[in-house]
Amino acid sequence: MLIRVINPNTTRSMTEKIGVSAQRVAAPGTRIVATNPDSGPVSIESHFDEAISAVGVADEVRKGELEATDAYVIACFGDPGLLAARELTRAPVLGIAEAAFHLATMISTRFSIVTTLSRTGIIAEHLLQSYGFAHHCRRVRAAEIPVLDLEDDGACALNRIVEECLRAKAEDNIGAIVLGCGGMADLADEIREAVGLPIVEGVTAAVKLAETLASLKLGTSKHGDLAFPPPKRFTGRFEHLSS
Numbered sequence: 001m002l003i004r005v006i007n008p009n010t011t012r013s014m015t016e017k018i019g020v021s022a023q024r025v026a027a028p029g030t031r032i033v034a035t036n037p038d039s040g041p042v043s044i045e046s047h048f049d050e051a052i053s054a055v056g057v058a059d060e061v062r063k064g065e066l067e068a069t070d071a072y073v074i075a076c077f078g079d080p081g082l083l084a085a086r087e088l089t090r091a092p093v094l095g096i097a098e099a100a101f102h103l104a105t106m107i108s109t110r111f112s113i114v115t116t117l118s119r120t121g122i123i124a125e126h127l128l129q130s131y132g133f134a135h136h137c138r139r140v141r142a143a144e145i146p147v148l149d150l151e152d153d154g155a156c157a158l159n160r161i162v163e164e165c166l167r168a169k170a171e172d173n174i175g176a177i178v179l180g181c182g183g184m185a186d187l188a189d190e191i192r193e194a195v196g197l198p199i200v201e202g203v204t205a206a207v208k209l210a211e212t213l214a215s216l217k218l219g220t221s222k223h224g225d226l227a228f229p230p231p232k233r234f235t236g237r238f239e240h241l242s243s
């Protein structure tokens with residue numbers, strides 16, 4: 001099985017880290033290809049960053065379609081371009097926020113999210129609303145770490161995330177915590193040990209769910225709104241997308 005794990009930001013070190021975490025939980029016969037767009041923001045921390053990165057995600061799915069990809073994972077907590085990506089393939093496409101929310105509700109009745117910056121909390125709140133998980137989530141918390149500080153050992157990211165998770169455990173009346181950034185994938189085990197609660201990490205959750213869907217031959221439905229986009233002419237710098 002071939003799963004293409006797309007980091008929507010262009011920071012290669014984060015893509016590699018995400019790929020290692022994905023391969024570690026994958027089944028023996030699963031090959032993970034971890035990629036990121038050629039162009040776009042180095043981290044995704046705003047609605048603007050998300051909008052630009054969604055174009056890169058679509059490009060990466062189009063590349064994956066040339067390689068018999070069995071499933072895709074969008075490894076950013078805003079799930080940028082998720083529905084557009086689904087339109088471009090028959091394979092299943094999972095966002096890490098969506099995957100983490102589903103798993104968290106199967107092991108707890110209430111969870112909190114610990115994300116990077118307060119500013120991106122609103123993106124998680126919008127997803128909770130649109131996916132129908134809002135009343136399972138007690139609180140969206142931020143460790144106030146810029147995404148690229150997760151790549152910097154000197155930034156004490158782990159300690160700050162653990163502290164915020166411990167506050168969530170003490171104050172939120174929850175059973176589980178969802179980590180709110182793809183760049184936290186390598187920290188989940190240490191956080192789980194330090195916090196003593198189930199910690200749901202989206203990259204690993206999405207890889208296991210992607211394997212499940214692909215092995216059950218459950219691909220993206222092409223009946224209705226997720227059918228391939230209608231052929232049309234694109235202009236200017238998107239002319240190459242014309243069909």
Ligand code: 2AL
Nearest residue numbers: 043044076077116181182
């Ligand atoms: C993210 C993420 O997962 N990757 C990135 O660049 N920005 N989202 C977030 N809330 O930190």
